[in-house]
Amino acid sequence: MESLASPIVGREAEESVLSSFVTSTGGQALVVRGETGVGKSALLKHVAERAAGAGFRVVRAVGVEAESNLPFAGLHQLLHPLLGHAEQLDGVHRVAFDVVFGRSRADAPSVMTLGTAVLDLITVAAAQSRLLLVLDDGQWFDAASTAVCGFVGRRLAGSTVKLLVAMRPEAASGFESAALPVLPLPPLSEPAATHLLDTRHPRLDPKVRRRVLEEAQGNPLALLELPSYLGANTAEHTFDMLSGYGLVPLLDRFQQVYGARLAALGPAMRAELLLGALDGVHAGAVTGLPGSARYRMRDVDEAVAAGLLDLDPDSGEFVFRHPLVRSTVVRSAAPNARRAAHGTLAQVHRNDVERRATHLAAATVDPDEGVAAALQEAAESATRRGGAAAAVTWLTRAAELSETREDRSRRLANAAFVAGHAGLLDRAQRLLDTDRGPSENESTASVLVSAYAALYEDGDVRSSHRQLTAAVERKRDSGAAGPDEELTRLVNLLLAISQYAGDRDAWQRTHRLLDSLGDLVPPMSRIYQDAWSDVVRRGRGVQERVASAYAAFPHLDPWDITRLGVAAYHVDTLGEHRRHLARSVERELRTGAVMNGMTMLHLITLDQIASGDWEAGEETGQRVLELTTAHGNVLFAHHSRAYLALLAALRGDLDRARELRSVVDRWARPRRIGFLTQIADAVATTVALSEGDYESAYLCATGITAPGTFEPGAHQAPRTLLDLVEAALHTGRAREARDHALAAQAAHLPDVSPRLALVTFGALAMTAEDNDRAAELFRRAETHPGAADFPFERARIRLAHGVRLRHSQGPRAARQLLGQAAETFERLGARAWAERAHAELRACGAPAQHRSTDPAALTWQEHRIADLAARGLTNKEIGERTHLSPRTVSSHLYRVFPKLGITSRAALRDALAAIPDDAGAGS
Numbered sequence: 001m002e003s004l005a006s007p008i009v010g011r012e013a014e015e016s017v018l019s020s021f022v023t024s025t026g027g028q029a030l031v032v033r034g035e036t037g038v039g040k041s042a043l044l045k046h047v048a049e050r051a052a053g054a055g056f057r058v059v060r061a062v063g064v065e066a067e068s069n070l071p072f073a074g075l076h077q078l079l080h081p082l083l084g085h086a087e088q089l090d091g092v093h094r095v096a097f098d099v100v101f102g103r104s105r106a107d108a109p110s111v112m113t114l115g116t117a118v119l120d121l122i123t124v125a126a127a128q129s130r131l132l133l134v135l136d137d138g139q140w141f142d143a144a145s146t147a148v149c150g151f152v153g154r155r156l157a158g159s160t161v162k163l164l165v166a167m168r169p170e171a172a173s174g175f176e177s178a179a180l181p182v183l184p185l186p187p188l189s190e191p192a193a194t195h196l197l198d199t200r201h202p203r204l205d206p207k208v209r210r211r212v213l214e215e216a217q218g219n220p221l222a223l224l225e226l227p228s229y230l231g232a233n234t235a236e237h238t239f240d241m242l243s244g245y246g247l248v249p250l251l252d253r254f255q256q257v258y259g260a261r262l263a264a265l266g267p268a269m270r271a272e273l274l275l276g277a278l279d280g281v282h283a284g285a286v287t288g289l290p291g292s293a294r295y296r297m298r299d300v301d302e303a304v305a306a307g308l309l310d311l312d313p314d315s316g317e318f319v320f321r322h323p324l325v326r327s328t329v330v331r332s333a334a335p336n337a338r339r340a341a342h343g344t345l346a347q348v349h350r351n352d353v354e355r356r357a358t359h360l361a362a363a364t365v366d367p368d369e370g371v372a373a374a375l376q377e378a379a380e381s382a383t384r385r386g387g388a389a390a391a392v393t394w395l396t397r398a399a400e401l402s403e404t405r406e407d408r409s410r411r412l413a414n415a416a417f418v419a420g421h422a423g424l425l426d427r428a429q430r431l432l433d434t435d436r437g438p439s440e441n442e443s444t445a446s447v448l449v450s451a452y453a454a455l456y457e458d459g460d461v462r463s464s465h466r467q468l469t470a471a472v473e474r475k476r477d478s479g480a481a482g483p484d485e486e487l488t489r490l491v492n493l494l495l496a497i498s499q500y501a502g503d504r505d506a507w508q509r510t511h512r513l514l515d516s517l518g519d520l521v522p523p524m525s526r527i528y529q530d531a532w533s534d535v536v537r538r539g540r541g542v543q544e545r546v547a548s549a550y551a552a553f554p555h556l557d558p559w560d561i562t563r564l565g566v567a568a569y570h571v572d573t574l575g576e577h578r579r580h581l582a583r584s585v586e587r588e589l590r591t592g593a594v595m596n597g598m599t600m601l602h603l604i605t606l607d608q609i610a611s612g613d614w615e616a617g618e619e620t621g622q623r624v625l626e627l628t629t630a631h632g633n634v635l636f637a638h639h640s641r642a643y644l645a646l647l648a649a650l651r652g653d654l655d656r657a658r659e660l661r662s663v664v665d666r667w668a669r670p671r672r673i674g675f676l677t678q679i680a681d682a683v684a685t686t687v688a689l690s691e692g693d694y695e696s697a698y699l700c701a702t703g704i705t706a707p708g709t710f711e712p713g714a715h716q717a718p719r720t721l722l723d724l725v726e727a728a729l730h731t732g733r734a735r736e737a738r739d740h741a742l743a744a745q746a747a748h749l750p751d752v753s754p755r756l757a758l759v760t761f762g763a764l765a766m767t768a769e770d771n772d773r774a775a776e777l778f779r780r781a782e783t784h785p786g787a788a789d790f791p792f793e794r795a796r797i798r799l800a801h802g803v804r805l806r807h808s809q810g811p812r813a814a815r816q817l818l819g820q821a822a823e824t825f826e827r828l829g830a831r832a833w834a835e836r837a838h839a840e841l842r843a844c845g846a847p848a849q850h851r852s853t854d855p856a857a858l859t860w861q862e863h864r865i866a867d868l869a870a871r872g873l874t875n876k877e878i879g880e881r882t883h884l885s886p887r888t889v890s891s892h893l894y895r896v897f898p899k900l901g902i903t904s905r906a907a908l909r910d911a912l913a914a915i916p917d918d919a920g921a922g923s
Helices: 011-022 039-054 074-086 089-098 112-124 145-151 189-198 206-216 222-231 235-241 250-263 267-278 301-305 323-330 335-348 353-363 369-385 388-400 405-421 425-433 444-458 459-475 487-500 504-520 523-533 542-550 558-570 574-590 593-611 616-628 634-651 654-671 674-691 695-706 722-728 732-745 754-767 770-784 791-808 811-828 831-842 861-869 875-882 886-900 905-913
Strands: 028-033 057-062 129-136 161-167 182-183 307-313 316-319
Touching: 011 028, 011 039, 011 182, 011 487, 028 039, 028 542, 039 112, 039 129, 039 161, 057 074, 074 112, 074 145, 074 323, 074 674, 074 732, 089 112, 089 189, 112 145, 112 504, 129 222, 129 335, 182 307, 182 353, 189 206, 206 222, 222 301, 222 335, 235 267, 267 301, 267 316, 267 323, 307 425, 307 444, 307 831, 316 323, 323 875, 335 353, 353 369, 353 388, 369 388, 369 405, 369 875, 388 405, 405 425, 405 444, 425 558, 425 674, 425 695, 444 487, 444 634, 459 504, 487 504, 487 558, 487 674, 504 523, 504 875, 523 654, 542 558, 542 574, 558 574, 558 593, 574 593, 593 616, 593 634, 616 634, 634 654, 634 674, 654 674, 654 886, 674 831, 695 722, 722 732, 722 754, 722 791, 732 754, 754 791, 770 791, 791 831, 861 875, 861 905, 886 905
Parallel strands: 028 161, 028 182, 057 129, 129 161
Antiparallel strands: 307 316
């Protein structure tokens, strides 16, 4: 039997690569990938020994299949020996480790936060001696740990830390997409395989030798183990045993080999090995959460002699010789033996909520409320730490072990609820189908799941609103004495559907129903009701309530973090609370809670638009569009397009804005999804304003709300206040503009949000009949504490007041304000608005606008695309001629317009004609 320390046969090329890996300067990561038994563990052992001899500190961890769904289990192993250095880190990073190691109940950090903390930790540890992190069986690392290790591995340059990962290609793993360098480990060449077999089994019968070489196909473990397994008295008997063996998969052959050795051991020895196998014992130090430890196998010399265990020289613990030994021990054990072992391990891990629950679940057959409650507690812990998939699994098992039908249904509903928020609607429905007989009425959970599917997959707000309303009425009429979890979930989804419907009638029905519930509606849901429905009439005081609710951030469920973010958007305080979303979004996406993650990305996009960080808003918007499309969430995909269309319109990329708006409008309007059709109308308004088509802008804006009113339930009505007023003024509708500004004042919009205060005072200044009054109102807008947080609106108000000053007091009085507006529009990238501000400056006698780029300095490709566009070709037609995607064509035109000093396609022909013939095109 091959010792781990013996020379490695046939791996000269790989050893050379790994030798360079160890001796090279600087930190780096490497993934060794190869099939089961091909020698990955032996190579890792060899590298670890070489590194230790060169002065490295070596830390090992091994993935365990039983822990692949346990959040951060792999990270526990890897970091446990290094935690003594955590005291040298800053408070934020210490807290991150406290969370993932179970010492804190705070919200789980994002991949970036935790990855940065790990980088700091290993950098501190490596200050004493160089560090080699060795991860074996990486395919069994849990998703959370894999994401962090991938993040760390990509950022080791400049350090003295090296990360070496071994994994099998046949098992899916996050390391496959971690973008780390890969060293493939193929089977041994025929000469190397022959040499290894002859060296280790020199007296094999020729027939057996030939058959082993054929069957092993260069797999070192097969070459070493098959001859011992076949140990027969005669070569003929051995050959008969091998007949047809090639039909058995290699993995099953290994299990037969190790199974035969296990069968020769006594019951007590097999039981001891089973405890070690189920607890993930492997080659590494004993690790675990605080208060728990790996099971230490005792009195196992017989298993060592049988070639099933080795003694780890570093830890002094007995470890399984190969991961396949561990899996074979588990698979060959009788069900009763496995349950007994799990029961023992539940006591070993009695201080570890999640590991104890895992073992209790496996040890229990009959319903047991105590075990079910422990699993429910583990699910809540997993949710907080970022493990949605594990939470669903534990809640499902808790339902199976519940003693009453009521508890079973409640826990299955909880599992379905978490699965629904993770976007696993099919799994959620399957969970509910197992709880309902063919003649039973629809359960609350079933209503929730079917309504989620109708909304997110089909955009069906009408029937889902009726379905939710009926379910809430049934709960109300059942005589509930106080707030009920099921009722709260129904209410919150009804509010979300009403928000998407976005019309007066739907909201009136919802308000009447919720009013009839009284105190059965919890305070958090009342925040959502007031913020999402109609901030004009119900928004006063909401921003303070949102801030108060967010104060409990570490203890909030992830869906409430998201819902409060939506409320903050409606009262324009997203900027104050965006950090909560930023801390949570990567965790939600990493753990599969994609619905929450998508909404958080939408909210981050909106805040980036509002704060003027439009480049970042574009990147975030594109990311969430790709994410929603990949997950088949049709509603959210159109939601993403709507925000990207609005941003494109603001930036002057008008063709793209129209294209995206058209897609959204065609899908949303027949379904009467008012939330999206209002955004589509707002996009059309912004496009028309950008082009100076004020009549169209007025018609689009009044499609959202009539002048002098704010349509109930139309969330865009207060948001387009400036648009309607400006369009009305430019089309000679001064009375309508004035009525609309006065309606905002009468509705006390300045008390609702900082943005609404800014635009209300701005609209009043724009429509004031007296210049002194206009100056006073402009000063209130300009000096409002929140004005700087909304640079685009502030610049529009400055531009409008600057124009008024030019006409009333002369060019000199207007120049400063117009210059400030122009500078802001330039910085934001609002091309049409910047051109308008510069035109006003020129009217004040200011020098012509300085162009950062020579109009003639178009690249050859840009010139070609601009010429085709000037001839009237669409982006798609241009793309077909130039072999580019329509989106790439749009990007080129987006760069061309400012170079030529224009804002629309219509101006292309004249701008190109103005370029001197001898100017040429840039390279």
